[in-house]
Amino acid sequence: MSAHTLAALSQRLGSGDVSSVEITRDYLARIEAHDPALNTVITVTAEQALADAEAADARRAAGEAGPLLGIPLLHKDIFCTAGIRTSCGSKMLDNFVPPYDATVVTRLKAAGAVMLGKTNLDEFAMGSSNENSFYGPARNPWDPERVPGGSSGGSAAAVAAGFAPAATGTDTGGSIRQPAALCGITGLKPTYGRVSRLGMVAFASSLDQGGPLAGSAEDCALLLQAMAGFDPADSTSAEREVDDYSSGLEGDLAGLKIGLPKEYFGDGLDAGIDSTVRAALAEYEALGAELIEISLPHTHLAVPAYYVIAPAEASTNLSRYDGVRYGYRCEDPENLYDLYTRTREEAFGAEVKRRILVGTYALSAGYYDAYYRKAQQIRRLIQQDFLAAFESVDVIMGPTTPHPAWVLGDKANDPVAMYLEDIYTLSVNLAGLPGMSVPAGFVDGLPVGLQLIGPHFDEARLLNIAHRYQQVTDWHTRRPAL
Amino acid sequence: MSDAYWETVIGLEVHVQLATESKIFSGSATTFGASPNSQASAVDLAMPGMLPVLNEKAVRYAVMFGLAIDADIGHRSVFDRKNYFYPDLPKGYQISQFDHPIVGRGHVQIQLGDGSTREIGVTRAHLEEDAGKSLHEDFHGMSGIDLNRAGTPLLEIVSEPEMRSAEEAVAYLKTIHSIVTYLGISDGNMAEGSMRCDVNISLRPRGESEFGTRTEIKNVNSFRFVEKAIQVETERQMDILEDGGSIVQETRLYDSDRNETRSMRSKEVANDYRYFPEPDLLPVEIEDSYVAVLRESLPELPAAKRERFESQYGLGSYDAGVLSGERVIADYFEAVAASGDAKAAANWVQVEVLGALNNSDLSMSDCPLPATELAALIGRINDNTISGKIAKQVFEILWNEGGSVDAIIDSRGFKQVSDSGALEAMVDEVIAASPEQVQQYLAADEGKRKKLVGFFVGQIMKASKGQANPKLVNEILAAKLDAAS
Numbered sequence: 001m002s003a004h005t006l007a008a009l010s011q012r013l014g015s016g017d018v019s020s021v022e023i024t025r026d027y028l029a030r031i032e033a034h035d036p037a038l039n040t041v042i043t044v045t046a047e048q049a050l051a052d053a054e055a056a057d058a059r060r061a062a063g064e065a066g067p068l069l070g071i072p073l074l075h076k077d078i079f080c081t082a083g084i085r086t087s088c089g090s091k092m093l094d095n096f097v098p099p100y101d102a103t104v105v106t107r108l109k110a111a112g113a114v115m116l117g118k119t120n121l122d123e124f125a126m127g128s129s130n131e132n133s134f135y136g137p138a139r140n141p142w143d144p145e146r147v148p149g150g151s152s153g154g155s156a157a158a159v160a161a162g163f164a165p166a167a168t169g170t171d172t173g174g175s176i177r178q179p180a181a182l183c184g185i186t187g188l189k190p191t192y193g194r195v196s197r198l199g200m201v202a203f204a205s206s207l208d209q210g211g212p213l214a215g216s217a218e219d220c221a222l223l224l225q226a227m228a229g230f231d232p233a234d235s236t237s238a239e240r241e242v243d244d245y246s247s248g249l250e251g252d253l254a255g256l257k258i259g260l261p262k263e264y265f266g267d268g269l270d271a272g273i274d275s276t277v278r279a280a281l282a283e284y285e286a287l288g289a290e291l292i293e294i295s296l297p298h299t300h301l302a303v304p305a306y307y308v309i310a311p312a313e314a315s316t317n318l319s320r321y322d323g324v325r326y327g328y329r330c331e332d333p334e335n336l337y338d339l340y341t342r343t344r345e346e347a348f349g350a351e352v353k354r355r356i357l358v359g360t361y362a363l364s365a366g367y368y369d370a371y372y373r374k375a376q377q378i379r380r381l382i383q384q385d386f387l388a389a390f391e392s393v394d395v396i397m398g399p400t401t402p403h404p405a406w407v408l409g410d411k412a413n414d415p416v417a418m419y420l421e422d423i424y425t426l427s428v429n430l431a432g433l434p435g436m437s438v439p440a441g442f443v444d445g446l447p448v449g450l451q452l453i454g455p456h457f458d459e460a461r462l463l464n465i466a467h468r469y470q471q472v473t474d475w476h477t478r479r480p481a482l
Numbered sequence: 483m484s485d486a487y488w489e490t491v492i493g494l495e496v497h498v499q500l501a502t503e504s505k506i507f508s509g510s511a512t513t514f515g516a517s518p519n520s521q522a523s524a525v526d527l528a529m530p531g532m533l534p535v536l537n538e539k540a541v542r543y544a545v546m547f548g549l550a551i552d553a554d555i556g557h558r559s560v561f562d563r564k565n566y567f568y569p570d571l572p573k574g575y576q577i578s579q580f581d582h583p584i585v586g587r588g589h590v591q592i593q594l595g596d597g598s599t600r601e602i603g604v605t606r607a608h609l610e611e612d613a614g615k616s617l618h619e620d621f622h623g624m625s626g627i628d629l630n631r632a633g634t635p636l637l638e639i640v641s642e643p644e645m646r647s648a649e650e651a652v653a654y655l656k657t658i659h660s661i662v663t664y665l666g667i668s669d670g671n672m673a674e675g676s677m678r679c680d681v682n683i684s685l686r687p688r689g690e691s692e693f694g695t696r697t698e699i700k701n702v703n704s705f706r707f708v709e710k711a712i713q714v715e716t717e718r719q720m721d722i723l724e725d726g727g728s729i730v731q732e733t734r735l736y737d738s739d740r741n742e743t744r745s746m747r748s749k750e751v752a753n754d755y756r757y758f759p760e761p762d763l764l765p766v767e768i769e770d771s772y773v774a775v776l777r778e779s780l781p782e783l784p785a786a787k788r789e790r791f792e793s794q795y796g797l798g799s800y801d802a803g804v805l806s807g808e809r810v811i812a813d814y815f816e817a818v819a820a821s822g823d824a825k826a827a828a829n830w831v832q833v834e835v836l837g838a839l840n841n842s843d844l845s846m847s848d849c850p851l852p853a854t855e856l857a858a859l860i861g862r863i864n865d866n867t868i869s870g871k872i873a874k875q876v877f878e879i880l881w882n883e884g885g886s887v888d889a890i891i892d893s894r895g896f897k898q899v900s901d902s903g904a905l906e907a908m909v910d911e912v913i914a915a916s917p918e919q920v921q922q923y924l925a926a927d928e929g930k931r932k933k934l935v936g937f938f939v940g941q942i943m944k945a946s947k948g949q950a951n952p953k954l955v956n957e958i959l960a961a962k963l964d965a966a967s
Contacts, residue, residue: 080531099529197531198531234533235533313761315756320528320573322569324569325529340567363565368756
């Protein structure tokens, strides 16, 4: 059952072969049996899931159809869920039960999807290994001694482990693509503004974007179709038609121009990943695509620019966690200052504090021009690099990550080494572009991701390009033994 | 030294609450006086994942203000986060505008007590959200937070440091008040905090071009307090400077009970607000066509109205200034003036109506006397039905009890005696009863006679309980007295 893709499950539900209640039970049982070893799910909502599955079956019985009707899903615990604790991986929100659903949750509910629970993540989505979670690290099902990536590590690991056919995630600097790569699944970060951020706990507002993690490009298309769309309650969401993501999946790739940034294949890239990615590119050549070397000359500035902009926005986005209205509050505060400092001292983890400090510093009087303004200038240059590249190529490809999944704790005390793991993904967020990670093979038994980057709002084309590759390869169907 | 030596330099920051039905970034209502936190949504509470959505009406109101002060309207206006921690600031930042305000440089014309006018520059006006309120009473050593006000739209209007006296500052504040109420973009209710004022003040020797060190007096909430705060702060600074001391740049509070300004703790002042562009909101692009439509829809503004009152009704500049100062007063005056006697209307509105409102602590919008009745009253004076003196009695009755002018005149027998037969009898009676005065009159020259005739008029008015038509009485008296000579 768990090896089934969302698309296949959807067909079986449609034909009456299985019921939503049956498959929901099956996934819940699998979570119960195997998640204690992997820690991918923070909150399991079994009772609600079964009730929702029953309701979905009733809707089908009443003649309703739809690809997600009755499909079980997991939500990253950064999406607010009415009446269900939304922790964001933090002690700060360990007791927080929102009275509202995120727009993504609302839309998937309306499509008939069944929520199985909320997945583990780095605290406030800050991290690349899922080690920064108040609930402990999620583990990589390919090797539980290794990290699943982050921050959507719980979602990626859970899909890889077969705890759900798909999950939602968010991506601020690679947080969907990097764990998808490290766990051997398919993940898509949409164009900034394509998916509503309302009800998604903010990390860095100008970079955050929700998207799907699933077993295939075809499944991502089905999920994104329900998630995407203009939301008047999010001023940064795009008021623009949503493409049909499934209808163009089979499109021919003959003549496709693939740009290969030389900066993505240089120093620091694991040799095994390099050769795996090149093998994938050869498959594309076989499909009729043309490989063109390009340059994104400001790539080396992406990490420093990102680690100014994202912490700057985070430092103020997280100011609301002050112990006054909701969330954690320290015991017996002596006065207001004590309430603020002790609440934040006791309930934020080390990485969150580090970023608040860095961001506060970067925005401070006397440093703003040197850091924040400069970083915004770099951001524009990086955007221009991409726009220039897309004048001569249709899609950009390269490795999603420089290394495969590493052993837990290996980089925990070296934040800069950890930050460099996102070197190929950060630029995409800075430029607001859509990006995907597609399984492309293995190095020493660990999955490798191929990254696809497209022009703004070209998700349908990216999905098409990924799908054609998945038709001629089977890397995306490989699953770890639990 | 003192006043003759020192020049006071004043700039004002005026926060005007815009009269939108809902908040600037959320759909919550903005009604004043609702029970605590009943008008605070998840957005206002800064719940995780909540996002601001700009209220178009707030933008429209700001643009209208910009047009009214002849300002540059920013084509691209940016919101910024102003970061600081305070319990009544739920997000830990206020959404405001820093270097791309919606309204750029403009100016207003103020009128002083002597009728003269001056132009005062407005540096900028920007949109921002109000904070909530911290309540320090009734919570047993803790504080309560009411977020009803959090997110209420404010327009912060920053003047150039171009005012030189408390009088000018108050006149400027009144002008801003009259503009925003004319436009209908604020109720201007200072008692409810719809308009609040920060005063920046410094002194320098007259003739000096450099500014002195300034202090900022926060949250002064009435015209009178602005005047007093400036006076006492000017004196305080003058004392320090004349003793050879120097002014500390700081934020101060005005204590109206003790009529003094006091330093706020410096800790609250030394904030680095870490302004940066609000990533949850896109820059506001304001198109020329949008501005053009609003320009067309602007009502007549106070300065234009004042000029029109002078030319159309022949009013002096002071009277025109008072009557155009508030839109409700101007509308009332014009409704009364429609009776045809604008000068009488101007007098009655300024002296009687505004006086009575002031005595009963009412504002014009609560005026119990409809303009149509006041117009009728003036009509009855002009057609000789009642005298001016009786009219004041009628006014009192109208004010206190209501009713119509004609009914009151009828029921109280106020009708002026214009029957010449009856008046002649009264005149005869008074002449007969006052032989001494008649003799004096007859012995006097032309000039003195005019004065002496007043005695007879007074007697007749007394006898008629004020109802004799004074014009007729004068005519009859003159004829009879002259005949007696």
